[in-house]
Amino acid sequence: MTPTKLRVAIIGAGPAGLAAAIEFAKLSFVEVRIYEQARELREMGAGIGLSPNAWRMLDALGVYENLDKKDLFRPADGHLVQHRNGRTGELLLSHKQEGIPARYYQARTMRPVLQKALLQGVDGSRLRLSSRLLGIVEKPAGGWRLRFEDGFEDEVDLLVGADGIRSIVRRFVYPNYRLRYTGTTAYRALADTTDILSIPGFPDANTFWHGPYDRLYTCNLRNNVYELAARVRLTEDAAPVSWGQVASVEEVSERFKTFSPMLQRALAKIKVVKKYALFNGPRLPRVASHGSIALVGDASHPLAGEFGTGAGCAFEDAYVLARAVQWAYDRGYPIRDGLDLFDQVRRPHYHAMFDIVDGFAQSQISRQKITDFDDAALQILADEWSGGHHWLYTYQVEDVWRRAWKAEDGRRSQTTGVEDGDHDGSENGSHL
Ligand SMILES: Cc1cc2nc3c(=O)[nH]c(=O)nc-3n(C[C@H](O)[C@H](O)[C@H](O)COP(=O)(O)OP(=O)(O)OC[C@H]3O[C@@H](n4cnc5c(N)ncnc54)[C@H](O)[C@@H]3O)c2cc1C
Known part of the structure; x- marks a missing residue:
């Protein structure tokens, strides 16, 4: 008998969807397809910042070299970001990038440059454009029937919502969720x-x-x-x-x-x-649901670009999700267990980001008393840019993932007496 593959549908071909497509295509037991509502893939022509964590993930995805250096702006003195008083132009703070390999220094580029680099890593035959997902129905025997605007239908085992801040997949999981x-x-x-x-x-x-x-x-x-x-x-x-x-x-x-x-x-x-x-919108209770739905990118943490690292986070989601699915597959566990592990790794990360945003909102209220321009500029720096969220830019999701699967293996071996596996889901599937 030919073993059937795990059918994975990714909804949305933004940074999260393309990264997930790249990572799932590395798994030999997976058959992946991407559905995108747009008729053609065209990112808006503005800039996007790629922080060190995003660069490390681009390396892990295998598309780092697809970005041409001539399209990247990296400040000559190697700063991460500078802050100035808007009235006087005075330089108030310049964040350095100590300890970060030059290869992963912050860079800014046009959004289409990043999109092109990711697309080069995706098998185009797996991508279906003009495919707006309208309906999701759970099949009695498990899995999902998907209905698209043009009448096309598909049946899949794992549904990945990479459909952005207004995600229809998230609305299916959390019908009362409001932005x-x-x-x-x-x-x-x-x-x-x-x-x-x-x-x-x-x-x-x-x-x-x-x-x-x-x-x-x-x-x-x-x-x-x-x-x-x-x-x-x-x-x-x-x-x-x-x-x-x-x-x-x-x-x-x-x-x-x-x-x-x-x-x-x-x-x-x-x-x-x-x-x-x-x-x-508010933080989500979980970024995985029903044992076979995962939310990645903006769909999983609807924020408003406060940190300028949405693409990096989307890549981290894709990295962990594909490895978590492989982790479960390699050990003969249901995919649901892999999604639980994905949720355990990514949910706390996003909840921490929401905590920071809540802190920003509080400090904004207390700043209302300050009327002087220069005092206000200094207070904003103290409240929001004193380094409290810089860990986001240097976050090493690989380490967090490694610790998570090892801990889970350890926990399971204690209850079953079975030796730990040593496969972390970071390579291609070895058996079907
Ligand atoms: C003002 C602002 C500035 C930002 N600056 C930065 C920055 O400097 N650096 C950075 O890393 N991030 C930045 N971000 C965040 C970044 O843009 C997002 O985090 C990133 O684009 C998220 O990628 P995504 O793939 O999750 O979602 P999206 O890029 O929104 O992609 C979602 C895709 O899903 C498709 N889709 C939606 N619904 C459906 C459906 N029903 N069926 C089929 N397809 C569907 C959409 O057409 C789209 O292509 C910024 C955000 C904002 C708002």
């Missing part, structure tokens, strides 16, 4: 690098410019593209706009009138700007 507008809207603008760097004194760095309420972020994206991204608190009466709506340059510059003249000049160079109302 809410954070009160913050992001503006993402692009200008020519030559225009920005011709402004006297403008730092060619990875820079946050702080003010009492709103903040600006500027960074080179290479290939003569410079990014200016703003996060602004919108007043109660301003209705949140839909994702990616074209905005006017005046709308952004209006918010930064009290910022330094150097920044006013930079904002005047903007060629294109779009705005994105930022939503988030």
Whole structure:
């Protein structure tokens, strides 16, 4: 008899879905397919930061070399990020990257560059576009029947929700889950690098410019593209706009009138700007469900880009999920056990991130008393950038995963008397 393969459907071909597809394709007992609602894969043309943890995962995925160095901006002095007073331009803090191999230094690039690198690692025949998942039905004998908008149907054993912050898979698992507008809207603008760097004194760095309420972020994206991204608190009466709506340059510059003249000049160079109302939702009780559903990437932790490491987290999810499934398979355990282990590793990570965001919200309330621009900028640094969440960027998920499966093997061997296995799910399946 030919043993049947584990049928895995990944919903969504963003960073999480593509990374999961790469990792599952390495497992010989898995048959993977990816469903993406878009007609073509086109990332929005803004920047994405790749922190050291993201780079380590790109190495683990095997796509590190697909990113061309000429498309990456890495600051000349090796800083992770710099913070400036938005009014005076004074450099307040420059985070270094001590102890991190240069290969994994923070870099920023255009989103399509990352997408292309991931896509090169995916077998295109496994990807079905124009496939918007509409319905999920549990089969009586186990597994899932999936129904797509175009009438296509599929039956799978394991369903991976990599369908972003508005995940339909998460809605199936948690029907009462609600996102809410954070009160913050992001503006993402692009200008020519030559225009920005011709402004006297403008730092060619990875820079946050702080003010009492709103903040600006500027960074080179290479290939003569410079990014200016703003996060602004919108007043109660301003209705949140839909994702990616074209905005006017005046709308952004209006918010930064009290910022330094150097920044006013930079904002005047903007060629294109779009705005994105930022939503988030509460932490999830679990990131695995029903013994055969896993949530990865933004679907598993609906945050609003607070840490700039969503892609790194998505890769870590994919890394752990595929290994957890292999861990269960190699030991003859049900896949459900692998998903429980995945949940044990990733849920606490995300809950810790939500705790940090809660802390940010508290400090934002206490800062409302501060009216002076410079005092507020300093207090933001103390509250949010004193290093309390830097561990996210250097997180070594490989170690956490190794400790988790060893502990679980140990726990099981104590109850069954069976010797520990030594396979960590990091290689291709050895038997079917
Ligand atoms: C303002 C802002 C700035 C950010 N900056 C950074 C940064 O600098 N660095 C960083 O690492 N991260 C950053 N992030 C976070 C990062 O963008 C996300 O974490 C990352 O894109 C998540 O990837 P994902 O694959 O989980 O979701 P997505 O990228 O949202 O991909 C989900 C995919 O699923 C598809 N899909 C959705 N529903 C369905 C359906 N029903 N059927 C089929 N397909 C479906 C979508 O079309 C999409 O292609 C930022 C986020 C925000 C909001």
